[in-house]
Amino acid sequence: MFKCLLLALASLCAAAHAVHAADAPGAPEAPRPASRAEAVAIIADMRRIVAPQGVERSEMVRIGGIAQAITVRGADRRNPILLMLHGGPGYVAMPTSWYFQRGWEDYFTVVQWDQRGAGKTYAANDPALVAPTMTRARMLADAEEMVAWLRQEFGKRRIFVMGHSWGSSLGIELARRHPDWLHAYIGMGQITDSPESERRGWRFALDAARADGNAQAVRELEALAPYAAPGAPVPLKDLYLQRKWLGHYGGAVYNRRGFDAESAAVRLAPEYSDAELRTLWEAGDFSSSHLLAQTIAMDFSGITRFDCPIVIFNGRHDYNVSASATAEWYARVRAPSKALVWFEHSAHEMFNEEPGKMLVSLVRYALPHAERAGDVAP
Incomplete structure (x- = not known):
């Protein structure tokens, strides 16, 4: 029984060594998809x-x-x-x-x-x-x-x-x-x-930029004011600028830019x-x-x-x-x-x-x- 245990432990040690060796510098790279076609x-x-x-x-x-x-x-x-x-x-x-x-x-x-x-x-x-x-x-x-x-x-x-x-x-x-x-x-x-959603998004981005001390973002967002004013259409270029900074501060995907x-x-x-x-x-x-x-x-x-x-x-x-x-x-x-x-x-x-x-x-x-x-x- 003791001999069997020693053999089992030896096998485990050999397997562990093989795993670590694979991670060592110079070891062959693990197989991976070589193309988009293989990955999908x-x-x-x-x-x-x-x-x-x-x-x-x-x-x-x-x-x-x-x-x-x-x-x-x-x-x-x-x-x-x-x-x-x-x-x-x-x-x-x-x-x-x-x-x-x-x-x-x-x-x-x-x-x-x-x-x-x-x-x-x-x-x-x-x-x-x-x-x-x-x-x-x-x-x-x-x-x-x-x-x-x-x-x-x-x-x-x-x-x-x-x-x-x-x-x-x-x-x-x-x-x-x-x-x-x-x-x-x-x-x-x-x-x-x-329109109200747009105004709140703009305010969020501007407040975040000010708190961050981001002068460029503050300057660009303030230049949009009055953003999404009642009765006034929002030009797409203004929307994209608002979205740039809104996204930068996690308003689109939380804690991501x-x-x-x-x-x-x-x-x-x-x-x-x-x-x-x-x-x-x-x-x-x-x-x-x-x-x-x-x-x-x-x-x-x-x-x-x-x-x-x-x-x-x-x-x-x-x-x-x-x-x-x-x-x-x-x-x-x-x-x-x-x-x-x-x-x-x-x-x-x-x-x-x-x-x-x-x-x-x-x-x-x-x-x-x-x-x-x-x-x-x-």
């Missing part, structure tokens, strides 16, 4: 849906007269549909969904959709032909068509719609117009009074070809040039009565879309049921910033609405 293949295989009732689709659907890109992923197609309306305009969520979404798919059939003029949808269509259709009315009509298509395709009477930032401006209208289509509406970075980490993660998106990635940011600029000025002028603060449940996920440090303005609006909302969930360590990207809490919150605050309707897998 690893991610795709790790997140592959293998459950017998699962669904894993990536396709083009004809919506609003053009081909529009979606992914549909879930461990059991009998679970409720959750459609995510991305922000921006043009800031698609599909290419980072490999990071934040996998847990959702055990409870929901999750649909990512690259809207008109964005992401893979932009790459699949002639921008010159799409440009005249880049209106808010057309975008809302697209959202209505997409919800109708999902309900028919999957045999669902109701689905969940979750709108983020720009997408929340579409989502709130869907909730108001079509409550009978929804188990609940979920808003993240919910747009309410956009902007979206650099998320932008880098986009390169690992299994759903995107190299060609589609090359046009991704061009698509964002295209969408913003047509829709952003109108977006930051919108005021939904008077829409407070809904006939479907309302769930709001609010980043405590969100100044990109003012969390405080959203909370004030929420206090006046009347709905069959409502819930406000604070993400204490998030700004505008709670699904990336606190993915664990995001999953728990979806299961706790949204899923019961589908359970009560019998729209979950046995």
